[in-house]
Amino acid sequence: MAYPPQPWSLHGQLHVSVWLLPADRLPPIPAEVAAAVRPVRIGRYAVVGTAWVDYQQGGDMSYRELLSAVLMRAGLRSRVTITHIWVDSADSRDGGRELWGIPKDLAEFELTGTDAAAVTGGQPIATAVIRRSRLGLRLPIGFRVVQALRGRALTTPVRAVARCGPSRLTWQIAPDGPLGFLAGRRPLLSLTAADFRMRFGTTPPPQ
Template sequence: MGYPPEPWSLCGRMTVSVWAVPVAAAPPLPVELRGAVRVVRAGSRAFVGAAWVDYRPGGDMSYRELLAAVLVRAGIRPRVTISHIWVDSVDSRDGGRELWGIPKELAALEITGTRASAGSIASAGFSAVRPLLRLPVRFRCTQVLHGRPRTTPVRATARCGTAKVGWDFAPDGPLGFLAGRRPLVSLVAEDFRMSFGAAAQR
């Protein structure tokens, strides 16, 4: 096993945008989740986020990531479900799949202060407004692990601010459902410190 046990302690920088897309265009939930969570809707729209993440040295692992996730709920409790995700680390791919059911794939990713790219999947240019206060961020991620729902806690702090992001999605690629759409909001989380996963019970 080349990856650490959960929880993973990670640090770095994230840029995320959120879209309201027609429910029919949003990634469908896996069959195994349909009794556990529901897609959050605003009329005929669902909310989808996409993020570039640069996990930097200082945490348990360092690698780069592009992901898309759908906002869902378990009752009234909000969750996210990751529908698409690419990393440039075999250990991250294997750990994400085996620990939490996160469907990580490998891709060549490049992330700098102003640009990001993931082969023919997507690219972006971004600039951030000066980050504001360091804020706590907590959410839960529900995936399918061994044929059953698995919900994982995520806890973080970050210096958060708004960002300007210009996305370019390949229309015939896996994130083509976002091509040509304008995000509702884009945010940057600078110098985040994250714990992903639950500590082992003793």
């Protein structure tokens, strides 16, 4: 096992955009997840988040990431399920899949404070220009991720603190790529969580 045991302690920079997408255009959600949670609806729209993440040196792992996730709910409790995700670390890919059922694949990245791009198998996924505004105070962030793992829905807690503030992300998404369901659309809003410190997962009970 080349990846660390959970929980992973990570830190770095995150840029997220929130989109409204017609619910009938959502990507497929595994049956185990769909049986446990359902998409949050605003009229005929669902809520999708996309994020560029730079996990930097000093945490348990360092790598870069692009993901797309759907906002879900279990009753009145909000949840997130990740439908697409790419990293540039085989260890992160393997750990994400085996520990939490996160469907990580590999990609090549350019990710700076102002520009982002991801390519997989020689085919572009997306690019973005990042413009950060003034960041505010360090704030706590908490959410739970629901994924399909070994035939059941697994819920994993995520906790972080970060300096948060609005930003502007100008996306170009490959229409024939895996995120093509967002191509030609504009995000509703974008945010930056800078210098975050994150705890992903839980300590397993003793055997």
